[in-house]
Amino acid sequence: MFVRSKWIVVCLIVLMMILSIGIVMNAAKKITVRVWYPDESGIKAKYMDQAAEVFKKDFPNVNLEITRFRVPPGDFKTKLLLALASGEGPDVIHFSGGSNIAEFADAGYIVPLDKYVNAWPDWSQYPNAVKSGVTYEGHVYAIPYGLDMRWLYYNKNIFKAVGLPVPWQPKTWNDIINAAIVIKERAPDKIPYVLYAGVAGSGGTLSQGFLPLFYGAGGKLYDSKTGKWIVDSPAYRKTLEYYRQAFLEYKLVPQEVMTLPKPWTTMRKKLFTGELGILYEGGWVYGGAMSMYGPEKTEKAVGYILMPSEDGKFFFTIGGSGTVWYVSAQSKHPELAWEYVKRFNCKDIVAKLNLEAPHPVARMDSANIPEFRAMKYMVDCTNSLKYARFLPIKPELNQVAYRIQLLTSRVASGEMTVEKAMKKYISEIKADLGAENVEVIQ
Structure with a gap:
């Protein structure tokens, strides 16, 4: 009887060890999505966190790493290109649009977003002129939030x-x-x-x-x-x-x-x-x-x-497309990368960030929140985009x-x-x- 009980205890210990190893292995395999962005002033940090909070509620088993680089855009681009060239780039990139769209696309560093935006109802809030500013060789490669005019x-x-x-x-x-x-x-x-x-x-x-x-x-x-x-x-x-x-x-x-x-x-x-x-x-x-x-x-x-x-x-x-969002071609989880991009570019975050750092909004419904409509200049800027002519997106x-x-x-x-x-x-x-x-x- 004693031998049998001892054997049961040993089996339980072994089982617990196996389960523990499984838990550790699962933890080690936990998906990580990395976001990189430059921001010397720190004005975007709280909005990144707001989007992250929603993302984590929707995807609790995903480890989201957001890295803010306190450097000028040129220095950030150097770091980014070095990381991408070595295959160590992030999943999500937040950086200037314009000719960078063509440069990154031609280098194979970013993926087209057509299948994502086509399934995203909010894409209808972006005027055609705005969409054209992030379209290269017939494909949408970036999501703008605050535009240049x-x-x-x-x-x-x-x-x-x-x-x-x-x-x-x-x-x-x-x-x-x-x-x-x-x-x-x-x-x-x-x-x-x-x-x-x-x-x-x-x-x-x-x-x-x-x-x-x-x-x-x-x-x-x-x-x-x-x-x-x-x-x-x-x-x-x-x-x-x-x-x-x-x-x-x-x-x-x-x-x-x-x-x-x-x-x-x-x-x-x-x-x-x-x-x-x-x-x-x-x-x-x-x-x-x-x-x-x-x-x-x-x-x-x-x-x-x-x-x-x-x-x-x-x-x-x-x-101009301003600063935009890209999904890296090096991401092992592009669908999850897109999910973060989508949550940042919601109506309220786009409106409030562009009020704090004044720019016309990329999506038209963001211009309809009371705080935005109360600022005539911001409304005028956004309305001017109907008459915008963009630079050619070419390397x-x-x-x-x-x-x-x-x-x-x-x-x-x-x-x-x-x-x-x-x-x-x-x-x-x-x-x-x-x-x-x-x-x-x-």
């Missing part, structure tokens, strides 16, 4: 002082030039107008300088039907002639715009402190001013309007942007005539991209 800003106090109308709505390019001429003549201590040009303007030269004119002249940078970059067209010539007039003929834009380090920092401040009359800049600039000076003071100081086309036939803004865009920086500088500085600058630009682009990949429109 731009306004033509004007300082109301300067306009009133020189006798220009407030509110102001120029109907053509000539109206902008003429208003700047009035400021120059009647308020010589003010900067009439700033138009970004050259390498110093960085991305602003393309998005806040060249493209608002180029698109307004009917230009296209890339022909999706032929798969070629357009390197010469009437729109190029009209845009460069405008640069020549603004910088050289009428001397409305100071040459220092092309030599100052980070000229946008200086010029944005001058706009809101009453030293600059007209500036085409990002919507986030006004949002930042509201945070710094308060909504009432900002509204009294600066007005914002859509950019007119050359002939006044349409008004528009330059849109070569950065090369083209650099050549456009040089092109605008050569004309604006007087180094070259429009004709000579165009010849050099065409030659450089052909060398960069291959003559077979470019075309000319007469």
Whole structure:
């Protein structure tokens, strides 16, 4: 009897050991989903946590690891690319969209999201213009939450002082030039107008300088039907002639715009402190001013309007996908990665984050919550996206942007005539991209 009891005890101990090993093995096999994002200010952390809380309730057996990188975007991208190149990338990536979408997709670092968004009812809340900003080669690769757009800003106090109308709505390019001429003549201590040009303007030269004119002249940078970059067209010539007039003929834009380090920092401040009359800049600039000076003071100081086309036939803004969400191609659990992306991009989080860090919302229903509707500027920004024109999502865009920086500088500085600058630009682009990949429109 004693031997039998002892045998039973031994069996129970062995069984408990087996069960314990199984539990340990299951714990070791617990699924982990990793999320990476850069955020120097820390403004996104609480929203990441809110999405994580919902995710963990729905998937209690999944280990969710969210890593915030307190570094500038460029440094984060370096870390991210190194991790992806070594096969150690995260499951979910939160980073800038635009040309990165094409770069990451071509490298095989991210997966198309078509099957996910097609089964997601909320995708209907995203306007077609917004969807196009995250679509590459016919596939959706990213989910935006807060978008970029731009306004033509004007300082109301300067306009009133020189006798220009407030509110102001120029109907053509000539109206902008003429208003700047009035400021120059009647308020010589003010900067009439700033138009970004050259390498110093960085991305602003393309998005806040060249493209608002180029698109307004009917230009296209890339022909999706032929798969070629357009390197010469009437729109190029009209845009460069405008640069020549603004910088050289009428001397409305100071040459220092092309030599100052980070000229946008200086010029944005001058706009809101009453030293600059007209500036085409990002919507986030006004949002930042509201945070710094308060909504009432900002509204009294600066007005914002859509950019007119050359002939006044349409008004528009330059849109951008902003910071977006990707699902990594290296994820072993892409469905779970998508589930986190989906929970972050819900109506309330999208609205509240974009109120705290002012940007137009990507999904239209987020603009309908009371707090959002109470801020006229945010509603105006979101409504402007109906008229948005986006940059082409192509990996070569950065090369083209650099050549456009040089092109605008050569004309604006007087180094070259429009004709000579165009010849050099065409030659450089052909060398960069291959003559077979470019075309000319007469």
